Amino acid sequence: xxMRIYTHLQKxxxxxxxQEDWEALLFRIKIGIGLGKNFEExxxxxxxxxxGLDILGKCHEHFVRENSWFLEPEEIDSIRxxxxxxxxxxxxxxxxxxxxxxxxxxxxVDNMVIYENRT
Numbered sequence: 263x264x265m266r267i268y269t270h271l272q273k274x275x276x277x278x279x280x281q282e283d284w285e286a287l288l289f290r291i292k293i294g295i296g297l298g299k300n301f302e303e304x305x306x307x308x309x310x311x312x313x314g315l316d317i318l319g320k321c322h323e324h325f326v327r328e329n330s331w332f333l334e335p336e337e338i339d340s341i342r343x344x345x346x347x348x349x350x351x352x353x354x355x356x357x358x359x360x361x362x363x364x365x366x367x368x369x370x371v372d373n374m375v376i377y378e379n380r381t
Contacts, residue, residue: 264349271345274321274338279331287341288318289371294348296363297355307347314344 267290270283291314298307317337324332333341352360 264352267345268342271338271341274331274333275335277330277332279333281325281331284318284321284325284331285371287345288315288374289367290348291315291318291341291344292367292370293360293363294344294351296366297348297351297360300355300359301351307351310344310347314341317341 267286270279270286273279273283291311294314295308295311298304298311301307317333317340321331321333321337324330
């Protein structure tokens, strides 16, 4: 399961990214935000996740302007760092702890109004 998200990220390097790839990354970072609340390093985790959300926000703005999903190489590296943190958080939590976070993250992503130009 962990490796699949990196496939979504990889599509941004090849120019093949879609809204679904963007949503998958957003979902994963929202999971990181939720799981991060259970750890002493909350500030560090939330800062990293905020950087990831900001990058994805700019990516969406680019899509609205240019009708293409794009991330700079440095942004891809930052998102990869966020995904690594989420992987670590999942390793340190149980499925019981993860379930409500997954449900909340899915709800957040599903209820965002981002569907101007679905590709």
